[in-house]
Amino acid sequence: MSGATKLKKLAGLSAIAFATLTAANAVNAANWRYAHEEYEGDVQDVYAYKFKEYIEDNSDHTVQVYRFGELGESDDIMSQTLSGILQFVNQSPGFTGSLIPEAQIFFIPYLMPTDMDTVIEFFRESEAINEMFPKLYAEHGLELLQMYPEGEMVVTSNEPITSPQDFKNKKIRVMTNPLLSETYAAFGATPTPLPWGEVYGALQTNMIQGQENPIFWIESGGLYEVSPHLTFTSHGWFTTAMMANQDFYNGLSDEDKKLVQNASDYAFEQIIDHIDGLAEEALGKIKEACDKCTVTRLNEEQIAAFKERAPQVKEKYIEMTGEDGKELLNQFEEDLNEVTSD
Template sequence: MKNILGALASTAIAAAIGMMAVSGAGAAEFVAKIGHLESDQQSRHVHLEKVAELVAERTGGAVEFQIYPQGQLGQQREMTEGVQLGTLEATVAPAAFLGGFNPAVSILDIPYLLPADDEAAQAIRSGAFGEALCDSFDTRGVECITLWPNGRKNFTSNEPLADLDDFAGQKFRVMDSNILIEQFNALGASAIALPFGELYTALQTGVVDGQENPLDTIQRMKFYEVQEHLVLSNHGAMEDVVLFNPAFWQSLPEEHRTTIVEAFNEVIPDLIEHKAAAVDAALEEIKAAGMNVRELSDEEKAAFREKMYPAARAAYIERAGEEGEQLIAIYEKEYETAAE
């Protein structure tokens, strides 16, 4: 019996050693932990997994991405600082959460910044404007490699929103951004900066009349339970910024860096499609809940942009200074080209 047990033990040890050898032989040379805030069902995570698959395949397994959703590695500020310090290799961060870290990126708070057409918007995102915006992170100790679309904001309120004039006198919750505050001031409304976690109760109790968010956020947070009117304005671009730790990024061979950037950009059309499907499903649930839903015409959107853009632009330049002025100049040239 001892001989049999000894033989079995030796076999098990040999098998374990063999498995370790196989595992070691296939181990990635470069491993990047990537943290973000969304759930594993949402568009950002689904497409980060697709990027991870593409990168692993195209680098022959040399580069491995380990994706951590739902703030498992901390809130966005902690993850951004982790990337800066090198305790985290990368994060995909909402631009709206990065304004305190890099004032230049707050240009993305400006309403109607990107054209409604997805291809025209992507041309701006991937062109000289997107490149200049990414370059603004160089002096902040992180490496921006691309921008990712993540939907657009819409208005809701407990008061009627039948036309532009109806916004006057209403109170809207915003993130803590002077640009967003000026956006509402331009409409004759007032803006109140409140933490997101307090928004449902603030809408329910009348502390604020309305708010702005993407449709899937409105649906997921059940704001339709405490709001009567929804305007499909698509006025605010929700953009993500893909940030890597510079030391990790520079440690990668150039061909791997190229592969990673190409993979992130390659999945953007699928990312847009996946987000659109989520938005469509959210809208159906919102309508079923009984909200009064109205879609702005192209003419109305132009009127909203004419009202809001100049005030938000001025607030942005005041915040971002000369760097902001330069970025605005690049953007406006790109926007004119995209509109032609």
């Protein structure tokens, strides 16, 4: 056999081998479905697309991202994840709290600091976040991949708020979360659970007189247009969680499990950079677009009046969650003490 003939034969074999490998990869590749609760360009959307970027840059898998409303409300996408229709979901404990009561811990007012550097360190280092929460989520068929902060909570209302008395006779929209309802009841308001899709219209028609959200969400959702008085109460940060259907996750190869873990860690680091300065940017846009909007930052004396009402919410949390919740709360507070005492 001549050298040229050998080369042609080897080239042919190489082409066949490449085609076989490509076909095998195509068979092994999957399109994973991922839904979240926010709009294009919002924090959860940025996280989802960074996750997608890492997966697609480092494997043959693809990720299809669904934004708010494309597959329904928050309850809908959780149901779809638990049933295996979706592989991944990003959902706030504000909604997951009805499934996992302990997750409502983030709605105990004045438990979390509002200084961003401290918050980020807490999420990186907390034993409660990184060791206890995954076990709780696993009990409900969910593989917790990442918890991350989105921004400080800000209250919007039809009138400026400076004291608990200002909440009297005001219906404040809350997520379908019993402890968040307890928080606003403690603050003196009438908590009113509503799905997100109904909030703008309810504010516009005065069915409700206020709501809470991170400032970027208030800006992107246009809430300031119908609820123009913004109050920084310093009572907490909005937290969210990215998770997978546990049966799906457990069925992955070790290589793909590592890929998913790495992608969620990569997206976490990217989102921490993204939220740095995001609140100031969003507030600037609101001020530029809205002449009637006011911004109130409570002073220490005003904050103290709200803090006095926080213990009853903490007691309610323990009542709702029992010994498991109490153990989580103790660890949560221990973790916070470690990062705030540095």
